[in-house]
Amino acid sequence: MGITSKPVVFALLATVVILIGTTVTVxxxxxxxxxxxxxAYIQPYTAVEQEGRDIYMREGCNNCHTxxxxxxxxxxxxxxxxxxxxxxxxxxxxxxxxRRTGPDLNRVGGKYPDSWHYTHFRSPQxxxxxxxxxxxxxxxxxxxxxxxxxxxxxxxxYGYSENEVQQQIDQYRSTVTNDNYPSxxxxxxxxxxxxxxxxxxxxxxxxxxxKLGRDVKNMEANK
Amino acid sequence: xxxxxxxxxxxxxxxxxxxxFWLVIGLLVGLWIAFExxxxxxxxxxxLSFGRLRVVHTNGLGLGFALAxxxxxxxxxxxxLTRSPLAFPRLAQAHLYFFNAIIALGALSLxxxxxxxxxxxxxxxxxxxxxxxxxxxxxVNVFGTLIxxxxxxxxISLWYIIAMTVAIAILYIVNNLxxxxxxxxxxxxxxxxNDANVEWWYGHNIVGFVFTVPIxxxxxxxxxxxxGLPIYSxxxxxxxxxxxxxxxxxxxxxxxxxxxxxxxxxxVAMAFSIFMIAPSWGSVVNGYYTLQGNWDQMRSNYLVKFFxxxxxxxxxxxxxxxxxxxxxxxxxxHYTDWVVGHVHMGTMGWxxxxxxxxxxxxxxxxxxxxxxxxxxxNIQFWLMMVGQVIWTxxxxxxxxxxxxxxxxxxxxxxxxxxxxxxxxxLYPYYQLRFAAGLIFFIGILIFVWNLVMTVRQEPxxxxx
Numbered sequence: 001m002g003i004t005s006k007p008v009v010f011a012l013l014a015t016v017v018i019l020i021g022t023t024v025t026v027x028x029x030x031x032x033x034x035x036x037x038x039x040a041y042i043q044p045y046t047a048v049e050q051e052g053r054d055i056y057m058r059e060g061c062n063n064c065h066t067x068x069x070x071x072x073x074x075x076x077x078x079x080x081x082x083x084x085x086x087x088x089x090x091x092x093x094x095x096x097x098x099r100r101t102g103p104d105l106n107r108v109g110g111k112y113p114d115s116w117h118y119t120h121f122r123s124p125q126x127x128x129x130x131x132x133x134x135x136x137x138x139x140x141x142x143x144x145x146x147x148x149x150x151x152x153x154x155x156x157x158y159g160y161s162e163n164e165v166q167q168q169i170d171q172y173r174s175t176v177t178n179d180n181y182p183s184x185x186x187x188x189x190x191x192x193x194x195x196x197x198x199x200x201x202x203x204x205x206x207x208x209x210x211k212l213g214r215d216v217k218n219m220e221a222n223k
Numbered sequence: 224x225x226x227x228x229x230x231x232x233x234x235x236x237x238x239x240x241x242x243x244f245w246l247v248i249g250l251l252v253g254l255w256i257a258f259e260x261x262x263x264x265x266x267x268x269x270x271l272s273f274g275r276l277r278v279v280h281t282n283g284l285g286l287g288f289a290l291a292x293x294x295x296x297x298x299x300x301x302x303x304l305t306r307s308p309l310a311f312p313r314l315a316q317a318h319l320y321f322f323n324a325i326i327a328l329g330a331l332s333l334x335x336x337x338x339x340x341x342x343x344x345x346x347x348x349x350x351x352x353x354x355x356x357x358x359x360x361x362x363v364n365v366f367g368t369l370i371x372x373x374x375x376x377x378x379i380s381l382w383y384i385i386a387m388t389v390a391i392a393i394l395y396i397v398n399n400l401x402x403x404x405x406x407x408x409x410x411x412x413x414x415x416x417n418d419a420n421v422e423w424w425y426g427h428n429i430v431g432f433v434f435t436v437p438i439x440x441x442x443x444x445x446x447x448x449x450x451g452l453p454i455y456s457x458x459x460x461x462x463x464x465x466x467x468x469x470x471x472x473x474x475x476x477x478x479x480x481x482x483x484x485x486x487x488x489x490x491v492a493m494a495f496s497i498f499m500i501a502p503s504w505g506s507v508v509n510g511y512y513t514l515q516g517n518w519d520q521m522r523s524n525y526l527v528k529f530f531x532x533x534x535x536x537x538x539x540x541x542x543x544x545x546x547x548x549x550x551x552x553x554x555x556x557h558y559t560d561w562v563v564g565h566v567h568m569g570t571m572g573w574x575x576x577x578x579x580x581x582x583x584x585x586x587x588x589x590x591x592x593x594x595x596x597x598x599x600x601n602i603q604f605w606l607m608m609v610g611q612v613i614w615t616x617x618x619x620x621x622x623x624x625x626x627x628x629x630x631x632x633x634x635x636x637x638x639x640x641x642x643x644x645x646x647x648x649l650y651p652y653y654q655l656r657f658a659a660g661l662i663f664f665i666g667i668l669i670f671v672w673n674l675v676m677t678v679r680q681e682p683x684x685x686x687x
Contacts, residue, residue, distance in 0.1 A: 018386070074629060085485075
């Protein structure tokens with residue numbers, strides 16, 4: 001047969017065959033409005049939340065937690081309103097995950113107070129004896145590195161100025177280090193004394209977790 | 224016949240040992256994380272926590288073991304099937320060193336948490352560039368050797384090697400387009416639903432073009448070689464090849480059933496997934512019929528059972544996959560351990576079976592020895608077989624159980640189980656899975672020992 005004696009033609013033909021399905025199901029949808037809807041109620045992450053998201057990625061939390069609630073009855077009962085495409089407009093990358101060793105987190109924001117998360121991250125087993133989640137106490141031993149925060153938000157196109165980024169960081173620091181912070185006791189217990197007046201990686205991760213699904217919940221509340 | 228062809232086996236051997244090395248490392252990490260699943264105390268340091276180690280396991284075995292095995296066998300088949308030495312032997316040797324350096328750096332970077340989180344594409348951008356470079360080094364030798372070949376017709380295995388070479392280049396580059404922030408951190412250019420769609424087009428097909436396509440190349444070459452029997456149908460292999468390459472790329476979105484991805488993309492993926500049964504089983508049938516009238520070789524030829532068990536698990540894999548891609552079935556099984564069982568039937572039952580059988584044929588052949596111990600190879604086969612079947616069965620049962628518990632409701636309509644109940648109920652299966660993994664691992668250690676002892680023998684006298 002002709003083609004099996006012409007390697008270059010064979011390779012070109014294979015490339016064309018491979019690109020047909022790719023073009024229809026991947027390349028064309030890239031430019032369709034249905035894959036990239038935007039809505040005014042969805043806000044980008046603050047610089048601190050984005051740092052928290054990067055820690056979530058660094059620790060591979062997506063290996064055990066999904067972030068997409070499917071439109072199934074028991075799933076909506078367990079987690080809340082099912083996920084909509086516009087919620088993920090600012091997610092680079094998406095973090096939908098593929099395995100629920102732990103529960104879905106797409107609606108976890110606001111479900112528990114910050115104190116719950118500080119206690120839980122420090123030792124999941126102290127809270128739930130049978131949990132198999134790794135403890136993340138050491139995140140509170142790391143001061144949050146914000147050296148690249150502005151660069152990150154500009155690469156992601158969030159549109160913050162350098163000043164705004166610094167304000168967001170300062171503001172969140174003053175929130176969690178304030179004596180009136182409602183979760184102060186749990187935070188102080190999780191955080192070593194020398195870092196209690198600083199932002200730690202655990203603070204940023206808690207900020208990110210509390211952002212998940214928050215915009216959707218606000219929208220629902222305002223209906 | 225021109226007897227003067229001197230084949231380059233140095234690189235073939237180098238990649239074979241690299242594959243064996245990354246296989247042992249990847250399985251050790253796998254055993255460690257399997258233990259963490261029921262004993263979280265093993266998350267001793269950040270570097271040993273499950274979230275970081277799981278990606279070391281998948282990348283170490285997918286990119287380290289499987290790719291090294293594929294490179295080894297490809298360089299071997301390429302030379303034998305073209306009756307020509309490698310076009311650029313020094314480039315191939317550089318490819319070997321560079322590949323191992325990149326895989327080692329990649330593993331370290333994942334340990335350190337440099338993780339883009341896109342599954343099977345977790346490596347950060349400098350490592351991605353390294354992967355692209357070693358892929359180009361490989362492709363240059365593939366096409367260089369094919370162009371200089373002395374055998375006019377390209378055999379089936381070469382088609383699969385060509386398809387893999389172009390497909391992985393496209394998949395890897397498109398999915399890893401990212402904007403660097405620092406040397407160790409980047410963000411993908413895609414967002415939200417589009418990023419998910421690109422990622423699972425990649426994720427599904429990287430499995431296809433690393434764990435299926437080149438493994439089929441090995442199957443089509445080494446089964447006839449090991450048995451002395453020609454492939455049953457050349458026509459069937461042509462149809463299977465083109466249908467597989469056409470349909471594979473449409474199916475990625477079956478990983479995204481019931482997510483916010485547009486529904487039509489999910490449905491198209493579902494339809495093509497069902498279609499995929501045909502080309503997959505084309506190869507299965509071709510394999511079975513090759514042995515027509517010679518099934519006694521299952522007893523008399525120790526290698527045949529590796530190939531037949533391997534193609535059988537491939538056949539089961541390609542039935543299970545499309546079925547669990549159906550939306551309603553997927554609603555039950557997705558996100559459970561069922562899918563983990565599915566993946567491991569393919570990797571433990573098909574990929575590792577075929578790669579080890581191919582090495583058993585190839586290594587004695589290029590070192591001019593005979594296999595050290597057929598008995599050990601038989602023991603290895605049964606340990607791998609038993610380990611894999613217990614492993615995957617445990618995960619399927621765990622998946623059914625957790626899926627049912629997530630869905631269970633009380634008579635008043637409320638949920639019957641909280642999430643933690645469903646996790647805690649899986650620990651017995653996780654313990655069984657660890658034990659099964661250990662059985663499989665012992666089989667692999669025997670494989671390594673058998674290969675080492677084979678090459679340590681005195682080469683046979685050259686035949687007159």
